[in-house]
Amino acid sequence: MASVTISNIRKSYGGLEVLHGIDLSVANGEFVVLLGPSGCGKSTLLRMVAGLEAINSGQISIGNVVVNDLHPKDRNIAMVFQNYALYAHLSVFDNMAFSMQLRKLPKDEIRRKVEWAASILNLTPYLDRQPRQLSGGQRQRVAMGRAIVRDPSVFLFDEPLSNLDAKLRVQMRTEIKELHHKLSTTIIYVTHDQIEAMTMADTIVVLRDGNIEQIGKPLEIYDRPANLFVAEFIGSPSMNFLSGEVGAEAGRPVVRANGVTLPLPLDAKVTAGQIVKYGIRPEHLRPGAGSEGIPAKVSVVEPTGPEIHIYADIGGQEVCSITQDRLELSPDDPIRLVPALDKIRLFEPATGKVINGPDESRPRTLLRA
Amino acid sequence: MQETFWQKRLRDVAAVLVVGLFMFPLFWWALTSFKPTSAIFDKDGIVWFDFKPTLVNYAVTMLGKSRAELAIESGNTFGIGGASSYDSRQTIIDSLIVAVGSTALTVLLAVMAAYALSRMRFFGRQAYLNWILSQRFMPPIAIIVPVVFMFHYMSLLDTRLGLVIVDTLINLPIAVLLMKSFYDDVPADVDEAAMIDGATRLQIFRRVVLPMVKGGVAATAVLCFIFSWTEFLLSLFLTNSIRTLPVKITTFVTSTGSEWGFIAALGTTAVIPSFIFILLVQKQLVRGLTLGSLKE
Numbered sequence: 001m002a003s004v005t006i007s008n009i010r011k012s013y014g015g016l017e018v019l020h021g022i023d024l025s026v027a028n029g030e031f032v033v034l035l036g037p038s039g040c041g042k043s044t045l046l047r048m049v050a051g052l053e054a055i056n057s058g059q060i061s062i063g064n065v066v067v068n069d070l071h072p073k074d075r076n077i078a079m080v081f082q083n084y085a086l087y088a089h090l091s092v093f094d095n096m097a098f099s100m101q102l103r104k105l106p107k108d109e110i111r112r113k114v115e116w117a118a119s120i121l122n123l124t125p126y127l128d129r130q131p132r133q134l135s136g137g138q139r140q141r142v143a144m145g146r147a148i149v150r151d152p153s154v155f156l157f158d159e160p161l162s163n164l165d166a167k168l169r170v171q172m173r174t175e176i177k178e179l180h181h182k183l184s185t186t187i188i189y190v191t192h193d194q195i196e197a198m199t200m201a202d203t204i205v206v207l208r209d210g211n212i213e214q215i216g217k218p219l220e221i222y223d224r225p226a227n228l229f230v231a232e233f234i235g236s237p238s239m240n241f242l243s244g245e246v247g248a249e250a251g252r253p254v255v256r257a258n259g260v261t262l263p264l265p266l267d268a269k270v271t272a273g274q275i276v277k278y279g280i281r282p283e284h285l286r287p288g289a290g291s292e293g294i295p296a297k298v299s300v301v302e303p304t305g306p307e308i309h310i311y312a313d314i315g316g317q318e319v320c321s322i323t324q325d326r327l328e329l330s331p332d333d334p335i336r337l338v339p340a341l342d343k344i345r346l347f348e349p350a351t352g353k354v355i356n357g358p359d360e361s362r363p364r365t366l367l368r369a
Numbered sequence: 370m371q372e373t374f375w376q377k378r379l380r381d382v383a384a385v386l387v388v389g390l391f392m393f394p395l396f397w398w399a400l401t402s403f404k405p406t407s408a409i410f411d412k413d414g415i416v417w418f419d420f421k422p423t424l425v426n427y428a429v430t431m432l433g434k435s436r437a438e439l440a441i442e443s444g445n446t447f448g449i450g451g452a453s454s455y456d457s458r459q460t461i462i463d464s465l466i467v468a469v470g471s472t473a474l475t476v477l478l479a480v481m482a483a484y485a486l487s488r489m490r491f492f493g494r495q496a497y498l499n500w501i502l503s504q505r506f507m508p509p510i511a512i513i514v515p516v517v518f519m520f521h522y523m524s525l526l527d528t529r530l531g532l533v534i535v536d537t538l539i540n541l542p543i544a545v546l547l548m549k550s551f552y553d554d555v556p557a558d559v560d561e562a563a564m565i566d567g568a569t570r571l572q573i574f575r576r577v578v579l580p581m582v583k584g585g586v587a588a589t590a591v592l593c594f595i596f597s598w599t600e601f602l603l604s605l606f607l608t609n610s611i612r613t614l615p616v617k618i619t620t621f622v623t624s625t626g627s628e629w630g631f632i633a634a635l636g637t638t639a640v641i642p643s644f645i646f647i648l649l650v651q652k653q654l655v656r657g658l659t660l661g662s663l664k665e
């Protein structure tokens with residue numbers, strides 16, 4: 001087990017810089033998820049930690065050792081790849097034993113360790129099989145087994161579940177989390193799937209275009225996104241955004257959007273005339289009774305089972321509202337939507353930064369310059 | 370798509386027809402090799418099975434008997450001519466040495482060169498690949514004169530080693546490109562996983578990647594073997610006492626007529642080594658030609 005410290009890492013391919021100075025520290029035993037859209041540089045960062053990509057500038061340390069110039073095999077890391085990267089010609093046993101055979105460990109020790117890993121991962125019946133005789137989930141477990149027998153100080157995962165079907169993905173998610181609980185090894189896990197990130201991470205690092213947008217605990221990031229990008233990226237259906245201008249009504253601050261008045265909490269840090277994006281998550285925008293709430297018109301109703309997703313039009317802007325009430329609604333019905341005042345986030349449209357957001361001096365929340 | 374009964378029948382019939390079309394010349398050639406000269410050329414028509422099978426053609430080409438000897442033995446002296454220069458045993462041995470030697474050398478060089486080309490990023494890599502490919506465009510006849518001179522100065526003319534070298538040179542480009550495509554099918558992640566597992570480059574090559582492209586190696590080897598086994602032009606120019614099979618067969622066309630029986634016997638025999646070789650690597654070959662490794 002070890003901590004990982006990444007300081008001011010930059011990476012360019014040819015003349016193109018893809019990572020623009022990344023700072024990140026991962027505590028011993030922490031499960032960190034690097035989350036971001038395709039092409040944001042997650043894999044590149046992970047591969048630099050693994051030693052598979054050269055570092056242009058900056059420093060990476062594992063434990064207290066600067067590993068910039070260390071060969072991957074000397075970094076004591078293990079990596080699980082998206083397409084498993086199994087040794088197709090070797091049995092499951094030999095796949096897992098390979099690293100120990102290279103180190104010329106005694107045979108009985110190798111056997112003991114492989115059997116231990118196989119029992120953790122439920123692979124014991126398959127040890128003699130070839131990888132091609134296994135299902136996708138089993139292959140992924142072999143890849144994990146190959147990683148855990150080495151007893152590494154850091155596990156690196158690069159989108160390990162993206163080749164699996166939805167059901168298996170949910171199951172493997174739990175298994176990886178359990179594995180982390182059992183071994184309590186530091187994990188850096190790359191994904192573009194926000195559900196995966198939310199469910200597994202101790203800490204989520206949101207990346208975009210080679211910059212860190214926000215670092216925080218899953219719920220922290222969900223509840224207090226630092227900017228528009230994070231707010232939009234996390235959550236499904238994603239947060240509603242309404243453009244408008246700050247005004248006042250009956251002594252309270254409000255946002256006026258296309259003639260519709262959107263309420264704000266009394267203590268909102270806004271000035272009249274300010275242009276803002278008014279953000280509210282669908283589950284915090286509920287259909288109201290009687291004449292309270294923002295007037296809207298239903299456009300689509302999607303029952304999902306546990307809840308109903310109502311898409312509605314507020315002054316020409318589309319929003320989504322989620323309710324567990326069994327409402328009978330059809331398109332074009334008038335409806336009133338009530339936002340939970342304490343959940344409203346306001347963003348500056350120009351910079352995307354949150355206005356009434358989290359305390360920006362929080363040590364691990366790095367905002368984009 | 371579910372095939373109907375008739376679609377299935379139709380496909381079977383088509384398969385039989387295609388196989389028949391390609392097998393017929395082989396069959397005819399093999400049949401001819403058992404015919405007496407009188408049945409090969411019959412002024413009244415084509416002889417199919419209406420002849421007395423004979424092993425004369427094989428006895429002459431494979432056992433080195435002279436035809437006169439055999440004719441006298443059997444009491445049939447129709448169409449006697451020629452001496453025992455039809456003995457092809459040495460030819461087969463020479464051809465085997467050249468084909469096996471050049472195949473081994475080509476494959477040895479190609480598996481290493483192709484691995485480097487597939488995995489390593491070095492300056493001029495693409496140019497180098499294009500250059501290799503361009504070697505493939507070059508017709509052997511274009512280089513024959515300089516090669517003859519070079520071989521003369523290096524005393525490689527009329528040696529088996531010389532033929533091994535020249536066949537290797539001709540085969541190497543296609544072998545490298547073919548092997549590279551097999552390596553390219555093995556994801557680079559596999560190399561990286563092995564690297565993290567602690568393997569050196571050489572260990573990755575020998576213990577991980579090479580075993581994963583076994584099928585490709587077999588396919589490449591078969592290709593090289595068949596090329597070398599049937600190569601005619603270079604052997605013709607570079608040898609005179611050593612005769613590989615294709616060259617030897619041309620000597621059966623003489624000023625007094627073509628010895629179709631002997632040509633057929635030797636031609637039929639010549640199919641056997643390729644056949645055995647392909648049979649040996651058949652399992653790898655099918656895998657090699659379909660799928661290099663484990664892919665999603």
Ligand SMILES: Nc1ncnc2c1ncn2[C@@H]1O[C@H](COP(=O)(O)OP(=O)(O)OP(=O)(O)O)[C@@H](O)[C@H]1O
Pocket residue numbers: 013018036037038039040041042043044045192
């Ligand atoms: N070998 C390379 N040569 C040139 N550019 C590269 C190379 N590898 C990655 N890039 C570029 O670097 C950027 C980041 O790539 P990276 O693979 O890290 O993205 P990612 O976040 O992992 O995306 P994905 O979710 O699609 O895997 C991309 O714009 C990509 O085009």
Ligand SMILES: [Mg+2]
Pocket residue numbers: 042043044158159
């Ligand atoms: Mg990636």
